[in-house]
Amino acid sequence: xxxxxxxxxxxxxxxxxxxxxxxxxxxxxxxxDSAQVSEVAESPAxxxxxxxxxxxxxVQGVIQAPQTSVIQSxxxxxxxIATVAELDDGDSVADTQKRREILSRRPSYRKIxxxxxxxxxxxxxIEEEKTEDEVPVSSSALTSVPTSIYQTxxxxxxxxxxxxxxxxxxxxxxxxxGAQTVTVSSSATPQxxxxxxxxAAQSGNSPQxxxxxxxxxxxxxxxxxxxxxxLRSPNSGLAQSIVMAxxxxxxxxxxxxxxxxxxxxxxxxxxKNREAARECRRKKKEYVKCLENRVxxxxxxxxxxxxxxxxxxxxYCHKAE
DNA sequence: TCCAGGGGGCGTCAGGGCAT
DNA sequence: ATGCCCTGACGCCCCCTGGA
Numbered sequence: 001x002x003x004x005x006x007x008x009x010x011x012x013x014x015x016x017x018x019x020x021x022x023x024x025x026x027x028x029x030x031x032x033d034s035a036q037v038s039e040v041a042e043s044p045a046x047x048x049x050x051x052x053x054x055x056x057x058x059v060q061g062v063i064q065a066p067q068t069s070v071i072q073s074x075x076x077x078x079x080x081i082a083t084v085a086e087l088d089d090g091d092s093v094a095d096t097q098k099r100r101e102i103l104s105r106r107p108s109y110r111k112i113x114x115x116x117x118x119x120x121x122x123x124x125x126i127e128e129e130k131t132e133d134e135v136p137v138s139s140s141a142l143t144s145v146p147t148s149i150y151q152t153x154x155x156x157x158x159x160x161x162x163x164x165x166x167x168x169x170x171x172x173x174x175x176x177x178g179a180q181t182v183t184v185s186s187s188a189t190p191q192x193x194x195x196x197x198x199x200a201a202q203s204g205n206s207p208q209x210x211x212x213x214x215x216x217x218x219x220x221x222x223x224x225x226x227x228x229x230x231l232r233s234p235n236s237g238l239a240q241s242i243v244m245a246x247x248x249x250x251x252x253x254x255x256x257x258x259x260x261x262x263x264x265x266x267x268x269x270x271x272k273n274r275e276a277a278r279e280c281r282r283k284k285k286e287y288v289k290c291l292e293n294r295v296x297x298x299x300x301x302x303x304x305x306x307x308x309x310x311x312x313x314x315x316y317c318h319k320a321e
Numbered sequence: 322t323c324c325a326g327g328g329g330g331c332g333t334c335a336g337g338g339c340a341t
Numbered sequence: 342a343t344g345c346c347c348t349g350a351c352g353c354c355c356c357c358t359g360g361a
Binding site: 322327329338 | 342343344345346347348349350351352353354355356357358359360361
Binding site for chain 3: 269272273276277279280281284285
């Protein structure tokens with residue numbers, strides 16, 4: 001009787017705990033999570049469970065059962081899970097190395113959550129990021145040499161592609177509303193005079209004007225609430241040598257193009273890393289929430305099984321009498 | 322009201338993993 | 342080998358809360 005129930009619980013745990021989760025419970029769970037997992041009384045009953053990848057896991061005290069009664073308070077009916085390597089006393093140096101390897105090889109939150117979701121359909125999957133609405137930081141745009149992306153001091157992005165396309169994007173605004181695209185058809189060979197382009201601004205705003213003057217490109221705001229951008233291409237056309245002045249009136253000299261390129265690359269890198277860190281934190285929160293849900297589910301499951309066991313035991317005792 | 326402490330979010334850096 | 346992505350770690354800032 002006890003054996004069957006504990007095996008059920010073991011299999012339940014085996015099904016629901018991936019090795020990545022163990023790594024997290026070992027290293028980086030939130031205090032609330034670790035408290036729920038590790039709050040356990042010492043029990044001599046240790047079950048070794050083999051995970052799907054072959055890793056051995058010791059599950060201690062799945063049911064803290066004294067000899068007389070199986071039923072215990074729910075507080076102590078949690079499982080303590082530790083890898084065999086950690087529990088093994090001998091060869092601590094090798095254990096430490098192995099532990100470090102396990103920790104350092106931990107997959108990303110997306111992978112972990114996707115694996116969890118493959119286990120249980122209730123867990124939402126984290127889809128691969130769509131780059132369509134990330135024009136300023138899309139890798140394809142960044143790796144293609146002709147595209148230049150700049151961020152203004154107000155947070156707006158200016159993307160200039162070799163196709164003579166200028167795109168203004170405001171952060172936090174969906175692409176259809178936030179992006180303004182202008183195709184510069186006359187700039188392959190810059191006109192000696194100024195070519196004025198107008199793009200349809202957002203409703204309610206005055207149109208912005210783009211001046212192209214003898215190889216120079218100036219983007220000026222027509223309204224006071226939009227900061228003034230100044231771009232220029234000293235040699236020809238709208239190639240990547242276009243730079244953006246930090247403020248109105250501070251045009252860049254060609255001699256500083258190398259430093260500008262370095263600065264631009266750094267800005268792009270920082271911007272992408274900023275986004276990545278934000279996304280990583282979001283996924284981490286989602287992952288922790290997922291683990292908390294899983295703890296709740298497993299606790300409920302445990303409770304139900306114990307009640308079931310109690311009922312069966314009552315029936316058995318009645319028949320024995 | 323002031324202030325210390327904690328929590329949460331953010332930006333940046335560093336380093337490992339991975340694809341090319 | 343290289344570049345990109347992901348994430349831990351660190352410092353900073355802001356907000357909230359409880360005590361003096």
